[in-house]
Amino acid sequence: MRGLQLSLNQTQKVRLQRALEKLESLSSKANSNASVIVADSIPVNHEDGLLKGHGTTEFNGEVVATVCGVVERVNKLVYVRSLRARYKPEVGDIIVGRVIEVAPKRWRVEINYSHDAVLMLSSMNLPDGIQRRRTALDELNMRSIFEENDVICAEVRGFQHDGLHLQARSQKYGKLGRGQMLTVPPYLVKRRKQHFHNLEQYGIDLILGCNGFIWVGEHVEVTDDMVVDQVNNSEQQSAKSDVKFFSPGEQERSYTPQETRESICRTANAIRVLSTLGFNITVEVIMETVDLSSSLKQQVPIHEMLGSEFCVLVAEKEAARRSLTKKKG
């Protein structure tokens, strides 16, 4: 069992086993033999002009998988969706990444892709919000926007000759602070309409990056005036250049309350548990897991969420949930 390196006691083992079996039985039967591994041949009907997509190749007249994954068919296209691989960007994907280098007119961002992504200074809304040509001065001030090791959020713009380009042309993109970045296998994050979530009852933001990087942080209001405020502040700060010199009011504002911090941790751990169990990560599932952890008779302490007992609980819960949806369906 991949990645599950928990010490389970006997009953836990049995329970987990049962939950997983149930999950297995619930998974759609139609697709049950669609799992392939490298060099498995994929049964196809050759007559209707077939298109071979990713993860396939032709060998001795047969379509053969080149990666381990699930066979998907869309009309004439046959491809294998790889389960365990690095992130494959698509235009418009919302991703979370980490700046690894500040280069002339661009930042290099690590986004769990086979290459580093590029965020051009020109594809970035300037702090003052004005659309204009970027000057040499702007270039000199790049570090005041993002520095190395900053975690940022951006959108995939497309492939250019020199690699994958990102853009951050909205106020909701940009630097992320006061939170945790988690790494999960990219295939666990499905592309959806909404990737930014504000969990109001906990006061936190959740960004499910398509590349498997997930941000859990304190909620930040993204309003235009706030942005102006922030910009003003940051301009002032850039002169002083450090947080230490925040005025008392600002310090209070930048202070994250204990509850929020706990919420961040609880949510992050919930995601970790889901990731170890290999469940899809959606905001609903996360919320349910978080609720599960706090709604039990004895609230599960945050640090025990990664323990075996909770893991088994989550698995059971998931099994129950799916069987319920199944019945409904």
Place this chain on the structure above:
Amino acid sequence: MEFVSPEGLRLDGRRPMEMRQIRAEIGVVAKADGSAMFEMGNTKVIAAVYGPKEVQNRSQQLNANALVRCEYTMANFSTRRSDEKTKGRSTEISLVIRQTMEECILTNLMPRSQIDIFVQVLQADGGTRSACINAATLALADAGIPMRDLVTSCSAGYLNSTPLLDLNYIEDTCNRRLQGSCRLHREILLENTKQLEYRRGT
């Protein structure tokens, strides 16, 4: 020395065409993109794959293919014998594994990137090279790197006019051997793939 008794049993009780017990596990290195542990009898190796990723040394970058690198090492504790020639042997085996894997990986799909394969022998009892190739294959498949096929390897030898499969250390040291190839580890991967699939739900 008699390696196969007239009853057809080898020193350890196998018949000439039997392999040692194998055991494999994937995902043993959390940080890596793909990893595997492979055991053949008392030979135990671990492999980790990083990549495809940005090429570290730009001068080595290939514009049409991925750069595959491989590093084979033997843990100091893997064997009782501490011989000096290990270093050269390691380089050689690294090269062998790299070439084998390079052939198998569809490098043309990942231009300008780099794939690092690290294999380490934790416990040596003959056939380390084969075990390493197997582990590397599993790790690559685990990392989701497109491959033509799964390369698997098993040593075979010809001792006193009997062909023997999967030589252990004693048999290996008195024998010239042939490198063979077979496909045996598919089940492990298939099982794993299926598990991942159903757990993701629909």
Place this chain on the structure above:
Amino acid sequence: MLQNRSYVKRTRGGKITKVVREHYLRHDIYCGTPVCKVCDTSQARLSASASTILILDTNVVLNQIDLIENSAIDDVVVLSIVLEEVKNRNLSVYNRLRALCSNSLRNFFVFSNEHHKDTYVTDMSGESKNDRNDRAIRVAAQWYQTHLAGSVRILLITNDRENKRKAIEEGISAETVESYVRSLSRPDLLDLLVHPASEDVIMEGVEDLRPSKRKIIYPEHKPLSEITTGIRCGIYHQGKLRVNRYNPFEAYVGSQSLSDEIIIYGRANMNRAFDGDIVAVQLLPRDEWNEEKSLAIADEEDEEEEGVHLVPGSADDAPSTTAQSQDSAGETCPVSSRPSGRVVGVIKRNWHSYCGSLEPMAKPAGSGGVAHALFVSKDRRIPKIRIQTRQLENLLDKRITVAVDSWDRLSRYPSGHYVRTIGQIGDKDTETEVVLIENDINTRPFSAQVLGCLPPLPWFVSSEDLENPVREDLRQLRVFSVDPPGCKDIDDALHCTALPNGNFEVGVHIADVTNFVHSGTPLDDEASKRGTSVYLVDRRIDMLPKPLTEDICSLRADVERLAFSVIWEMTSEAEIICTRYTKSVIKSSAALSYVEAQARMDDSRLTDPVTSDLRNMNTLAKIMRSRRIERGALTLASAEVKFQIDTETHDPLDIGMYQIREANQMVEEFMLAANVSVAEKILKHYPLCSLLRRHPTPTREMLEPLLRTAAAVGLNLDVSSSKALADSLDHAVGDDPYFNKLIRILATRCMTQAVYFCSGDLSPPEYLHYGLAAPLYTHFTSPIRRYADVIVHRLLAASLGIQKLPTVFQDGPQLNSIAENLNYRHRNAQMASRASVELHTLIFFKSRPTDTEARVVRLRSNGFFVFVPKFGIEGPVYLTPRGEKGSGEWFVDEQQQRIRKMDGSISYSVLQTVRIHLEIVEPQPNRPKLELKLL
């Protein structure tokens, strides 16, 4: 099917290391009984009707292997743990046990208990290895008992009291060997039982009854640790003991630490060592180096008994003549410079079983009782062996084999036990078998594995063979073979075509054996072990299986056969212009015998093509021969004899010297030329791994007896070179026609034998073949009957690029050991043929007392040795009755080589012709011998 269990072991000399090895336990190991309903019975070896299945303990196998080999012991389960222990303790017993297990006539089954899931036992703490193994044996016995559920009785045979007790406690029936054999009520089996001294108290009692024997005869052997340190310090020397074939009281030890050989005189100094044992020797002080000898012979009873023998073919066969002459002279021993020593310990015994008969003795009064008897081996190098028997009256006139068990310092002779009876003494088949056993000749039929390597019969040259680009189609050539009459393994054929330019194309075609015998196959291994075919008077023991020997490889007339050809273009002066080697397909047009070929050449009326080819070849051969003699090749003579055998009884009808005709010499000449050509070719390509044959130049000392004899008859031989010797031999023409041949026979006897060697081991000057005066020589022309030729064929094929050279040739030591084995086998085969001829001579004279002429060849103090040219035998003629050695009536004149009666009335000199009477006498019952009497 597989279960994994690692265990820890301590091994390797000196250091203690932890070894972890896998140990798989299996479900698919079967019990080997055909009646079993659970197991797979296809591999079953035990008989279905067996009422009792025996399981043997290790000590039983180790000590009682001769008993186990008897067919009365059957339906035996041999446990793998027992095999393993036996292997560690005694390899030769292990090999014998293995042979039993693979013998299809015996029901021995190997049960791999160590890998069976139910019979594997884990080590218990505090348990010794022996105890653990004993327990494993009991567990296996128990398993058999429950597995077969009482349908068959399982009997554990052990001589270990503790093991037996525990077995009975655990409900396994167990017995000692003695009680089991007794229960079989076969008294002859009891003779096979070994009574190890430590175990048997009764034996000691018997010894005590003869107090005279209970004195210490031999010095004690030094403990092994002392020997090892001694060898390291150089006090002792390690080497293999070789006993002189003609004087069992003299032995040599070739030592690595000392470049010279150490001589050991007398049994006391040999200190219970046998021929072939690896011993540690201590050198005697220098002043004792010589006087030991006379003492040694006086010490023991007189065993000297000179029988009638065939004339030796070379110095290796002949008794060491220097020693003999010293014997006869009896005085003026030249001071020996050779170190002598004494054995202080035996490092490795070379005991095996020996052929011979019991020393004649009065039949015991009561039959059935235990009697002690002395066994005399046929091999004179082996001392007498004391055995116990209950069937003395049966054995007295039998050839038997006996194995040695022990030799303690209190007894003069080693003690052993009876193994088996070969047959009646003097019976032809029995004696032939003895000859074969004595010469270590494998007469077993070829195994199924070996026969499996043969091509399917009937075999024909296939179109594939013809299409093979390396194989030349020579079927159109007029090829024929010339061999002895009735020869079935024809390995050479010839052709000779006149070319338009006046030259001749001469081809020697040799059977292409390597096309069928591939390196590394069981067939090849077997041939390599046998080394050569053995020709006895009435039978032939083949090196290769019969279909190959007589059909597939044999170049018979009118069939297409594969060959390896050497083809020369020669001028009419027999100068070789060019040499070509090729694989070929030939079709022999005639298989002639020497007589036929000779008759054709002599009959001037015949003008058919084959005859004219023969004549051409003969002309060429004569030129080549004369040129060879010019170079200094020796024409040596041997006294080969030929029997006419009765087709019904296979008894010899007539006996006579083998006549050598021109046709023989012609074929021989071309074979020599082919061998030389091939030797040059392979050495050029493989200077380090060619198999060649050399004949060492004899030293002056070796030629000494020849010179002395020649001098006595007024002949001056020049031995400075082979050329000089050949010339002086040519000039040695006496007054009678046989004189020259006699001298040549004597000369031959002084030479050592030619030997095979690996070219990398010696420097080129040493490659010389003295007798043929050829700088290079090898054997290429008889691959059907000699393995050396097979090797040379492979080398030649590789040097022509036809085949890859097998990997054996890269392995120097292994190649060397092959050459050694070939020499050993070759020599044994020769000894066996000679012994066979001797045997038939004896049978021939049994019913035909004959008077004939003989020549005196060697003098002794009480008579002389004569050579009987007509029968090719040599034997002593006593002038005084035996036992009165050197009574003084006769006097030997060393200088003039004559023996004279004291009163001067009669004298005999060397090479003188005498008339003798040959007759078989039986001085002791069942011991016929040929006696020569002066008329």
